[in-house]
Amino acid sequence: MNASVQSETARVVETAMVQFSEVGFDEAKIDTIAQESGMSKRMIHYHFGDKKGLYMEALKLAIAQLRPEPQDMELESTVPVEGVRKVVEVIYRRITSHPHAVRLMVLENLFGWGGMNDSAALADQSIVLLQMDKLLMMGQDAGAFRSGISAIDVYSIITSICFHRTVYSATFNNLYSINLMDEANLDGNLNLVIDTVLAFLTSNLGSRDEMSYLKLRADSNDKGASSAIYDNELEF
Structure with a gap:
């Protein structure tokens, strides 16, 4: 072509x-x-x-x-907290820059026209997870982050707030007089998601014995980014 x-x-x-x-x-x-x-x-x-x-x-x-571009996920600091702050912002700004993509993902998940729930993965999402998992390992090794949290846990928090901005905007505008689509609230939501992720990672709730809050399907052959990293199958 x-x-x-x-x-x-x-x-x-x-x-x-x-x-x-x-x-x-x-x-x-x-x-x-x-x-x-x-x-x-x-x-x-x-x-x-x-x-x-x-x-x-x-x-x-x-x-x-x-999905963020690989070069945008490159780190300028080896400090885990600063690295997480950057990666969260990159993911957030990428998602909020494409409202039609967000809307389509929401509709597909509601109505299943494309059968995503039962099909093979439509794309490789590893770039979204690998850099975050690397940061989590660095932070856990340094004692800055509690263990038992994976990149997919963090990604769930980021996407939840990002998607909420698009799909719940009319409700917030009507009931609470807050326009989530305003530029000021774009930055406000970014600060909200960064602070939420960092508070989640650094809270005094204590470490967890498991590697993630979320589990792969029992029929999945994909170990996931976290498992591969912790098994030293990936190098950085």
């Missing part, structure tokens, strides 16, 4: 992601996506098959948009 065609198909997938995130899979129309993307309906079917095929590509794009 040459560069021009790649650019055209990328534009179609971007347009489709916005459409699916705004009206859902059932209401999204290939005709509308074709008109807004500039690619004919016939060519969309040629490249993506049916609407489900295009939807799956839109899901993959949404996941990619929410």
Whole structure:
């Protein structure tokens, strides 16, 4: 596929992601996506098959948009607290910069149009977890962080607050007169998630015997980033 065609198909997938995130899979129309993307309906079917095929590509794009770039996760400090602060901010700003990707992920989890719950992983998310797990190990070795917390635990906290900003904005605006989408509240939520993560890591609740609050599925063959790191299977 040459560069021009790649650019055209990328534009179609971007347009489709916005459409699916705004009206859902059932209401999204290939005709509308074709008109807004500039690619004919016939060519969309040629490249993506049916609407489900295009939807799956839109899901993959949404996941990619929410995943930080590796270079952005590189650390400038070996101090665990400062490293965690940076990584949390990188993840937070990446997610909050792509509201349509967040909306699509929420809709997929609610309605399951793409069958993510029962399918193989649509993307490799290790870059999101490896740097955080490295920081957690450094902090635990230094006595700064309590043990029994994994990168996926921390990531759950970050994404919960990030997704809350998008999906609960109207409710907060209506009931509490707080516009979560305001620039000031963008920074406020960032401070909230950083302080929450650091308080979680440094609390005096005591260490835990297990490696994570969350468990892999029993049928999963993936050990996960945390297990691999603690088994010295990954090098940094």
